[in-house]
Structures are given as C-alpha cells and as structure tokens.
Amino acid sequence: MRQGKTADALATFTENTSRHPASWAARADLGFAALQAGDTTLALKSFEDVVTRNPSFYLGWCELERLQFARADYSAAVHASEQAETCDPLEEPYVRLRDLMRANRRAEAEKIARQMLQQQSGHPRASFFLAHLASTVGAHEARRDILLASLDRHPANIMLRRSLVEAHEAIGAYTDALNEAQTLTRIRPDFTAYWLLSRICGHVADYEGALTAAEAAAGLLKEGSEELGKVDLLRGHALKILGRRAECEAAYRACIVNTPDNGAGWWGLADLKNYHFTDTDKKAMAELAGNTALPDTQRCQAAFALARAHENDGATDKAIDWYKKANALRTDAAYTPDRHADLFARIKKSFDAATLARQADTRKLKGPTPIFVLGMPRAGSTLIEQMLASHSRIDGTMELQTLIHLERRIRIEGGRRFGKQYPESVAGFSEDELAAFGQAYLDETAIYRGSGDFFIDKMPPNFERVGLIHKILPHAIIIDARRYPVDCGYSAFKQHFAGGHDYSYDLSHIGHYYNCYLDLMDYWQQVLPSKVLTVQYEENISDTETVVRRMLAHVGVDFEEACLAFHKNKRAVKTASSEQVRQPINRKGVGVWTAFADELQPLFDSLGEATLKRFAPYAPKH
Structure with missing residues (x-):
C-alpha cells in the first residue's frame, strides 16, 4: 500500500x-x-x-x-x-473538557479540545465544543469552518448538523442554512429538524414552506406535548404573513391552549390590530402578566396584548396603564443614549464627502437595482413597500438582514486589515473591494427576489447605513419613510418587537432616538443631495396618488394604477403592519396618541420644541 x-x-x-x-x-x-x-x-x-x-x-x-x-x-x-x-477512545479527555466548560474555564477547555483534534482529526465532540467557544465570541465564520471540517469526516452526526444550521443562520448565509436544514430532515426527520427547517424557511420568505415544516413538526409530537404550543406559534406567524386570517387566529388560540403560560399567543392575536378579546380573555391576560413566577418575556407580551385589547375597546385609561406596565416588563432592553449619539457622530465623521466619493464601479455590479426603504419603525415603510411592490417591474421581499450581516463582515475585515473599528475602517477599502461587497449583497439577496428590474429591501434601521449603501451600491434607490414624531413614537411604544429597537420601551429614549435619526438623515441630505427621497406618511395617506407618482419617478419607472390598489396585492407581508396594508388608505393611525397626551410628557420633552415645531404642519388637528 x-x-x-x-x-x-x-x-x-x-x-x-x-x-x-x-x-x-x-x-x-x-x-x-x-x-x-x-x-x-x-x-x-x-x-x-x-x-x-x-x-x-x-x-x-x-x-x-x-x-x-x-x-x-x-x-x-x-x-x-x-x-x-x-466507543470513543477519547472519552476521558472529553469528560475533562465537559467539566471545564461547566466550570467556565474556557481557555483550558479549548486547549484540551485542540489536543483531541490532534489525536483524532475532526473529532465530533471536540469540534462541537470548539465551535461553541467560537460562537460565544461572535466568531461565527470560524464556528462554521470547524463544523464543516468535522462533518467531512462525520457527516451523519446530528449534533454537528444542527449546530451548522445555526452557524449559517448567525452569519446570514440563509441559503446554506436552508440546504443544511433540508439535509437534516432527510438524515433524521424528527421534531427538531422540521422545527429548524420551518424557522429557516421564514428567513428566506418561503412561508408556505415554513407552514409545511411546522405542520410536519407538529405531526411528530405526542398530544399534550409542551412543544405543540411553540409549533402553533410558528404556524400562526406564517398564516398571518400569508393573509390567512381565520387559520391564523385558530393557530394562536391553539398556542394559548397548549402553552397557557406563553404570552406570545396572546400578543399574536393582539398584533392583528383589530382582534376582539372577550372579558374572559382579558382576565387570563391580566393573570399571566401579573404572575411574577413566570419569565418577564411572557408576562411582557401578555401585558402588551391586554393593553391593545383595552385600546380597541376604547378604554383609554386602562390601555395606557397597561402599555406602561408592558414596556416596564421588557427588562432585556438596553439603550444608552450617550453611546448611541456617539455612534451616530462617528458615522457622520467616517462618511465624509471624501470617503463617500470613493465608490464601487456600478459597471462591475450584476443584478437588479435595490430600493432601500428605511427610516423609523412604525413610520409607514410597509405601506410604501406594498405600493411599490404592486408595480410590475418591482419585486417586494421582506425586512432583509443581508446588509446588516454584510456590514458585520466588513467590520471584521476592516479590523483585521486596517486595525480600525467600523465605521472608521470603511475608508480603507478600494473601489474593487467595495464592488465585491456590493456584488455579495446582490448575490445573497437573490433568494428573495423574482425577475423584476428592481427589488425592495425594507429594513428601517438601514438609515444608519445610507453612506455604506452609497459606497457599495451607488445605483441603489433610497426612500426615507417619515411620520409625525409623536404618532411615530407612540406607535413604537405600543409595539412589542421580536428583537432590536431597545429604545422603544422608554418614552424618553424614543424621543432621543428619533432626534438622532433626524439628525443623521439631515446629514445624508447635506452630503448626498437628492440621494434620498423623503416620504411623509401624512402626505402619503392624504394625497396618495401624488406621493406614489413621486416615488415611482424617483425609482425611474412609469406610473401604474396597481400601485394605488396596493391593498389588493396578495403578497406575503412580514411586519407588524401586515393587516393594515391589506386595507385601503385610511387615517386610523393618525392622532391616536391625543387621548393619552398627558401621559406622554417624557416623549414630548425628549423630542424637544425644535423637532415638534419642525413637524407642526403634520400634527393632528383638534
């Protein structure tokens, strides 16, 4: 041999x-x-x-x-x-490794894991622990590479396969995550495999696939299983996005029955905006929200749902009281105003005129033109998206994480190459490198798109990334969704967000964040004049055709009547406004806060007189 x-x-x-x-x-x-x-x-x-x-x-x-x-x-x-x-020959060092991890002695554990890999290349348990250690410091690419190397030698290891799905998910490689999740269902078609597949299908906007996988997961559970409620919740979310209202309500109700201590089912119903709760429902939500033995995450969602129920019934005093309780229960929210203001100051300094002048060469970019719809949440961005997505040349997608994940890679690369933090590091990249980043964005969004000449990326916080968009995708179209600050802020205060938006659970923080957003958008208008089209929500609902024509002209396409009949568009919508955009234009959301004006003083104070005066023309008329 x-x-x-x-x-x-x-x-x-x-x-x-x-x-x-x-x-x-x-x-x-x-x-x-x-x-x-x-x-x-x-x-x-x-x-x-x-x-x-x-x-x-x-x-x-x-x-x-x-x-x-x-x-x-x-x-x-x-x-x-x-x-x-x-019959693992490395059982003894594995036990020592496990004990060190439990004792949080990570450096020693890592040393043993690496020794194990020297003895047995690709050793599954050593690889799994090393991958886990990498994930704890955000090194998800390293985590992925460790798992792939081990799976090359141990391809049927379920523990490694599940971890690889999550690693791909963490870096935004959703196509790879989907492929791995599908592989997992073939290797071991159990509850966890279909649960993972359902979640990943949601990431890639395959909501029918998400629903099918969730139902497959449910079919593998015994009656009375606690996991059934989680599957019901997944089903409810998918059905809501697909616009199948009756089935959606039934799924959320099943979630409540199967997991009585889970506030997410109640909030799922409340987030339909116009769901009618019975007195028995309200009593159950109040009991759940007041049960201090339960996690704050569940109590918080029940409290938000109860507040919405009271508001829909016109019980304004009870509603605002419960909204305050609900926001106070979001104990995992962490927003530091000074730190946030400092970040925005660094963004403005880093993306100065000279830095913005160095861009990717658009001739090297292959793919349709992206339309970024950004701004504050609850400012009408979903309405804009639905209007534009009703045009024959424009594909609607979802709130894409692609640019956020790409920014993370740019941050890592800039730190490694230039020894600088992001956004300061962005000035070091060449035009060719910027074009490569832009092409990566276009390639990685392909899974969400159809065959249109344009596609929409509606992610509100991307207003922080206008400078980055301009550098890597110079041809991109940008629209800023803007709304009267008190309406916008109060609407955010009433919303339980699945993640992010930590400022939204404190009225004074909302005002501070809004002003930071406003200041940064003013800066982009200064250094990139005419780059961003501002669409005021109040104008959009009062003079819709004029605003739609202006948006389509900014995009560069002809006017189509379908954009005015946006509510007839059957596309899936994955935001808190999914129900509203399936209705014709109305003013239901304007001035709702006036019933609670006295309770919103912290918001008024943090916004300040200058901001309120600037938007006075859009203030609700008494």
Whole structure:
C-alpha cells in the first residue's frame, strides 16, 4: 500500500482474511485498502464485518458512517455515528473538557479540545465544543469552518448538523442554512429538524414552506406535548404573513391552549390590530402578566396584548396603564443614549464627502437595482413597500438582514486589515473591494427576489447605513419613510418587537432616538443631495396618488394604477403592519396618541420644541 501497489495490497489482504476468518483486524486492513483503491462496496462490506466482530472498533464505525452516508443510507449512517460515540477512545479527555466548560474555564477547555483534534482529526465532540467557544465570541465564520471540517469526516452526526444550521443562520448565509436544514430532515426527520427547517424557511420568505415544516413538526409530537404550543406559534406567524386570517387566529388560540403560560399567543392575536378579546380573555391576560413566577418575556407580551385589547375597546385609561406596565416588563432592553449619539457622530465623521466619493464601479455590479426603504419603525415603510411592490417591474421581499450581516463582515475585515473599528475602517477599502461587497449583497439577496428590474429591501434601521449603501451600491434607490414624531413614537411604544429597537420601551429614549435619526438623515441630505427621497406618511395617506407618482419617478419607472390598489396585492407581508396594508388608505393611525397626551410628557420633552415645531404642519388637528 505504501508503494502504491494497491491491487497487490488488496490481493494480499483478501488472502489474509481467508487465512484468519475470525480476525477483525484483518478485515479492517482489507477495508482501508479497499477505500484507497476506491472500491466502496468492498470497503462497506469489510467494515460491516469488522464492527460485527469488534463492536468497540471506533474507526470502523467512523468509516461505516461515511460510506453509508455517501449511499444516502441515512438511518444506517446515523446509527454508525451513534455507535462510534459509545466507543470513543477519547472519552476521558472529553469528560475533562465537559467539566471545564461547566466550570467556565474556557481557555483550558479549548486547549484540551485542540489536543483531541490532534489525536483524532475532526473529532465530533471536540469540534462541537470548539465551535461553541467560537460562537460565544461572535466568531461565527470560524464556528462554521470547524463544523464543516468535522462533518467531512462525520457527516451523519446530528449534533454537528444542527449546530451548522445555526452557524449559517448567525452569519446570514440563509441559503446554506436552508440546504443544511433540508439535509437534516432527510438524515433524521424528527421534531427538531422540521422545527429548524420551518424557522429557516421564514428567513428566506418561503412561508408556505415554513407552514409545511411546522405542520410536519407538529405531526411528530405526542398530544399534550409542551412543544405543540411553540409549533402553533410558528404556524400562526406564517398564516398571518400569508393573509390567512381565520387559520391564523385558530393557530394562536391553539398556542394559548397548549402553552397557557406563553404570552406570545396572546400578543399574536393582539398584533392583528383589530382582534376582539372577550372579558374572559382579558382576565387570563391580566393573570399571566401579573404572575411574577413566570419569565418577564411572557408576562411582557401578555401585558402588551391586554393593553391593545383595552385600546380597541376604547378604554383609554386602562390601555395606557397597561402599555406602561408592558414596556416596564421588557427588562432585556438596553439603550444608552450617550453611546448611541456617539455612534451616530462617528458615522457622520467616517462618511465624509471624501470617503463617500470613493465608490464601487456600478459597471462591475450584476443584478437588479435595490430600493432601500428605511427610516423609523412604525413610520409607514410597509405601506410604501406594498405600493411599490404592486408595480410590475418591482419585486417586494421582506425586512432583509443581508446588509446588516454584510456590514458585520466588513467590520471584521476592516479590523483585521486596517486595525480600525467600523465605521472608521470603511475608508480603507478600494473601489474593487467595495464592488465585491456590493456584488455579495446582490448575490445573497437573490433568494428573495423574482425577475423584476428592481427589488425592495425594507429594513428601517438601514438609515444608519445610507453612506455604506452609497459606497457599495451607488445605483441603489433610497426612500426615507417619515411620520409625525409623536404618532411615530407612540406607535413604537405600543409595539412589542421580536428583537432590536431597545429604545422603544422608554418614552424618553424614543424621543432621543428619533432626534438622532433626524439628525443623521439631515446629514445624508447635506452630503448626498437628492440621494434620498423623503416620504411623509401624512402626505402619503392624504394625497396618495401624488406621493406614489413621486416615488415611482424617483425609482425611474412609469406610473401604474396597481400601485394605488396596493391593498389588493396578495403578497406575503412580514411586519407588524401586515393587516393594515391589506386595507385601503385610511387615517386610523393618525392622532391616536391625543387621548393619552398627558401621559406622554417624557416623549414630548425628549423630542424637544425644535423637532415638534419642525413637524407642526403634520400634527393632528383638534
């Protein structure tokens, strides 16, 4: 074998197994020789014989796992993977590694894990721990690479597969995450696999797929399982996005029944905006919100739902009281005004005129033109998106995370290459490198798009990234959704966001954040005149056709009547405004706060007289 005489080696090892038929070692030699010769059929049979004679032969199980996986015999491959773990020759260092992790002695644990990998290349448990350590410091690319290297040798390891899905998810590689999740359902079609698949389908806007996977997950659960409520919630979200209202309500109700202590089901119903709650419902929500034995996350959502229920009933005093309680229960929100103001100051300084002048060459960018709809949340961005997405040349998508994940990669690359933090590091990239980032954005958004000449990326916080957009996608179209600050701020205060928007749970923080946003948008108008079209919500609902024509002209497409009949568009909408944009234009959301004006003084104070005066023309008329 060492001389490369594979045929002679095979003949010798075959004869050896005949002379020593009871020897598992002889058959192992034959199996390894067959692998080198590329005879996978002989190798498979040899290793099956080996583990029959010696069930404790670790390498035999490892080779069987790879061979059976390659033949798509996933059940057998998983069995081999599990058997290998039972006879792991590195069990002793693994136990020590596990104990060190539990004691939070990570440096020592990492050292042992690396030693284990030197002894057994791709060792699954050592790799899993190293990948976990990488994830704790945000090194998700390293986590992915560790897992991929291990899966190359141990492809049927379920623990590694699940972790790889999550690693792809963490870096925004949703296409890869989807492929891995689908692979996982083929390897082991259990509840967790379909749960993961449903979640990833949601990331890539495949809501029918998300619903199908959630239903498959539910079908694998026993009646009375606590997991059923979680699946009901997934189903409810998917059905809401798809506009299947009755089924959506039923799914949220099932969530409440199957997990009575889960406030998410109640908030799911409340976030439909016009759902009618009974007195019995309100009592149940109040009890859940007041139960201090439950996690704040569940109590918070129940409190938001109860506040919405009272508001819909016209009980304004009860509503504002519960909104305050709900926001106070969002104890995981962390917003530091000074730190945020400092970040925005750094953004303005980093994206000065000279830096903005260096851009990607648009001739090197292949793909449709992106339309970024950004601004404050609850400012009418979903309405703008729905109007534009009703045009024959424009694809609607969802709130894409693509640019956020790309910014993270730029931050890492800039720190490594230039020793600077982002956004200061952005000035160091060449035009070709900026074009590469722009192309990466276009490539990674392909999964969300149709065949339109334009596509919408509606992510409100991208107003922070106007300078970055201008540098990597100079041809991109940008629209700023703007709304009267008190209406906008109060609407955010009433909303339970799944993540981010930490400022929105304190009225004074909302005003501070709004002013930071306003100041930054003023700066972009100064350094990039005519780049950003501002669309005032109040003008959009009062003179819709004029505003729609202005937006389409900014995009560069002809006017189409369908953009005025946006509420007839059956596309999936994944935002808190999904129900509103399925209705014709109305003024239901204007001036709602006037009933609570006395309770909103912290918001008025933080916004300040200058901001309120600036937007006085859009203030509700008493």
